Amino acid sequence: MLNDRWLGVFAIGLSVFLFWFGHGLEAPFAYEPVGPRAFPMLLAAIICLCGLILLIKGGSPVAPNTHSANFRILLMVAIIAAYGMLFQLLGFIIATTLMTACVARLFGGTWLRSATAGILMGVIFFFLFDRLLDVVLPSGLLRAWL
Amino acid sequence: MSGILDHLSLGFGVAASPINLLLALVGAFLGTIVGVLPGLGPINGVAMLIPIAFAMNLPPESALILLAAVYVGAEYGGRITSILLNVPGEAASVMTTLDGYPLARQGLASVALSISAWSSFVGSFIGVVGIVFFAPILAKWALAFGPAEYFLLMVFAFCALTSLLGDRPVKGVLAAMIGLAISTIGIDSNSGVYRYTFDIPNLADGMAFVVVVIGLFAVSEMLQMLENVLSGHSIDVPKSTRKLFNFKELCFTWWCTVRSGVIGFFIGVLPGAGASVASAVTYANEKRHYENKDPNAKFGKGDLRGVAAPEAANNASAVGSFIPMLTLGVPGSGTTAVMMGALSLYSITPGPALFESQPELVWGLIASLFIANFMLLLMNIPLVNIFAAMLRVPPWLLVPGILVISYIGVYALHSATFDLGLVVAIGVFGYFLRKFGVPLPPLVLGVVLGDMMEQNLRRALSMTNGELSILWQSTISKGLIFACLAIIIVPYFYRQFKKRRAH
Numbered sequence: 001m002l003n004d005r006w007l008g009v010f011a012i013g014l015s016v017f018l019f020w021f022g023h024g025l026e027a028p029f030a031y032e033p034v035g036p037r038a039f040p041m042l043l044a045a046i047i048c049l050c051g052l053i054l055l056i057k058g059g060s061p062v063a064p065n066t067h068s069a070n071f072r073i074l075l076m077v078a079i080i081a082a083y084g085m086l087f088q089l090l091g092f093i094i095a096t097t098l099m100t101a102c103v104a105r106l107f108g109g110t111w112l113r114s115a116t117a118g119i120l121m122g123v124i125f126f127f128l129f130d131r132l133l134d135v136v137l138p139s140g141l142l143r144a145w146l
Numbered sequence: 147m148s149g150i151l152d153h154l155s156l157g158f159g160v161a162a163s164p165i166n167l168l169l170a171l172v173g174a175f176l177g178t179i180v181g182v183l184p185g186l187g188p189i190n191g192v193a194m195l196i197p198i199a200f201a202m203n204l205p206p207e208s209a210l211i212l213l214a215a216v217y218v219g220a221e222y223g224g225r226i227t228s229i230l231l232n233v234p235g236e237a238a239s240v241m242t243t244l245d246g247y248p249l250a251r252q253g254l255a256s257v258a259l260s261i262s263a264w265s266s267f268v269g270s271f272i273g274v275v276g277i278v279f280f281a282p283i284l285a286k287w288a289l290a291f292g293p294a295e296y297f298l299l300m301v302f303a304f305c306a307l308t309s310l311l312g313d314r315p316v317k318g319v320l321a322a323m324i325g326l327a328i329s330t331i332g333i334d335s336n337s338g339v340y341r342y343t344f345d346i347p348n349l350a351d352g353m354a355f356v357v358v359v360i361g362l363f364a365v366s367e368m369l370q371m372l373e374n375v376l377s378g379h380s381i382d383v384p385k386s387t388r389k390l391f392n393f394k395e396l397c398f399t400w401w402c403t404v405r406s407g408v409i410g411f412f413i414g415v416l417p418g419a420g421a422s423v424a425s426a427v428t429y430a431n432e433k434r435h436y437e438n439k440d441p442n443a444k445f446g447k448g449d450l451r452g453v454a455a456p457e458a459a460n461n462a463s464a465v466g467s468f469i470p471m472l473t474l475g476v477p478g479s480g481t482t483a484v485m486m487g488a489l490s491l492y493s494i495t496p497g498p499a500l501f502e503s504q505p506e507l508v509w510g511l512i513a514s515l516f517i518a519n520f521m522l523l524l525m526n527i528p529l530v531n532i533f534a535a536m537l538r539v540p541p542w543l544l545v546p547g548i549l550v551i552s553y554i555g556v557y558a559l560h561s562a563t564f565d566l567g568l569v570v571a572i573g574v575f576g577y578f579l580r581k582f583g584v585p586l587p588p589l590v591l592g593v594v595l596g597d598m599m600e601q602n603l604r605r606a607l608s609m610t611n612g613e614l615s616i617l618w619q620s621t622i623s624k625g626l627i628f629a630c631l632a633i634i635i636v637p638y639f640y641r642q643f644k645k646r647r648a649h
Contacts, residue, residue: 002582007582007584011320027334027336032336033611033612035339036336036337039326039603039604040330046323047324050319062582063581072372077573080365081570083553084553084566087553099549103542103545104545104546106372106542107540107541108541109540109542114542117543121546125550125554133198134201134202136201136561137554137557138557
């Protein structure tokens with residue numbers, strides 16, 4: 001069961017992380033009394049304090065998701081991560097078509113509608129941004145034709 | 147007085163150029179759509195448009211005009227969903243549902259929509275007039291601020307934002323600190339030391355602000371939408387007999403609108419307190435005011451004043467929140483924090499010097515707020531049905547569309563796949579923070595203010611060779627410390643008091 005205790009554990013973990021990778025920060029030529037280390041250390045201390053308060057007080061449990069919701073969210077994360085990886089590789093149009101089709105399916109579109117939406121979204125946004133608005137997008141595999 | 151007229155004519159000169167007029171129109175239109183869509187508010191709309199405006203090589207004043215029009219437009223648009231569906235289109239229009247939806251049930255949807263468009267207009271108008279008169283004064287006053295005072299001012303912004311968020315101050319502080327920690331990533335500008343970069347070259351310049359904001363406000367929002375199976379909204383509201391409010395209704399709501407606009411404006415000026423606070427405060431205020439005097443007041447059951455008051459207030463406060471951003475360089479709301487991040491893409495640091503060094507930017511923005519406000523009024527009364535039709539767009543089309551626009555924006559920044567991966571990671575992180583009830587606006591404020599805050603603290607301490615006493619030496623510092631304590635303590639006791647009275 002997730003509740004504020006876990007958030008507290010996370011905060012303490014974060015402060016340890018900040019401390020561990022920050023306590024050695026030292027300027028090679030110090031010409032000011034406060035170097036690059038002080039501010040992160042101050043933040044780590046306050047985060048740790050927040051974490052301790054949350055850990056001790058606990059309470060306010062997180063509303064649990066249904067299994068199917070968790071599954072859909074995981075799937076969504078996988079899709080958008082893959083979209084990011086393939087954005088440059090396959091090019092904007094192909095990557096967007098694939099992503100849109102998958103996400104539309106996830107949100108309950110039929111196969112036909114999702115595929116159509118994917119192709120239209122890829123092509124229309126490419127021409128809108130790349131050609132009309134001068135925002136350069138990768139052409140990827142379709143480089144020869146665009 | 148003549149100085150103000152000079153400034154305004156300079157501003158209208160900038161704002162009336164064809165490209166800026168077009169951007170204000172586009173911004174107002176897009177903003178209203180963003181406001182109408184539940185789950186998307188001004189902060190999401192502005193976050194998604196920043197990188198695109200930047201990639202299109204818009205000059206800074208044009209980019210700011212576009213974003214400001216989106217911001218104010220979203221405050222207009224939120225009311226439509228509140229009235230028609232009883233679902234707030236954005237956070238600040240929660241109060242509008244209380245009377246808006248009952249009015250729609252009684253067949254007065256069009257009257258409620260048009261009167262609230264009018265009161266939004268009056269609220270924004272009060273806000274812009276307020277900026278014209280107060281911003282230059284505040285900017286002049288702010289020139290007396292040294293690094294210690296600036297540091298304390300930013301501390302005050304955090305105190306105000308977290309304390310007004312209500313019952314979870316610890317989580318607010320935690321969010322702010324995480325934001326500040328994110329801002330320390332990258333090369334420290336004073337000493338050249340790499341902090342928390344782990345030898346990843348993409349992190350040397352720090353985590354791009356746009357990446358953080360889109361991760362938090364576009365990606366994590368999408369993940370949250372997946373929790374429930376969504377379908378498009380069907381709007382079924384009894385047909386209205388009249389399309390527009392009449393003169394009697396205008397007089398009926400007039401004073402309540404003006405009063406709420408003025409109060410909303412001053413709440414907006416407070417760094418950190420945004421439109422949601424303004425609409426909640428004014429609704430409660432009007433309700434109390436009229437229930438004692440008017441036996442026919444039916445707040446909560448469909449009173450036109452219950453729609454007019456929060457709408458006037460949230461628009462006035464949205465406009466008012468530009469004041470601390472422009473004059474002090476400390477944003478007055480989550481959305482203006484995001485806008486300040488946008489200005490940093492152009493290497494512009496808002497602050498008192500901005501009025502001297504970039505008058506076209508400041509006054510152009512103010513003038514275009516005037517213009518955009520008129521456009522929004524004209525758009526929101528006759529075209530309200532077009533905006534309402536946006537609610538019929540099914541999520542399976544909407545969500546991929548938002549994702550595509552977000553990714554285009556992030557990619558446009560550095561053309562780096564790394565940034566796209568980072569957006570997903572931050573989106574997942576943001577989703578967990580949302581699940582735990584951690585408010586995200588303080589986090590954004592932390593990312594935006596982090597560098598300035600640290601630099602000012604270090605500069606102040608350099609002046610005294612590390613002696614901490616400089617932080618409370620001057621009168622302004624003492625005043626700011628007092629203000630910080632007051633804004634933490636007063637709402638706390640007020641809540642305790644209310645709790646006790648409820649028992």
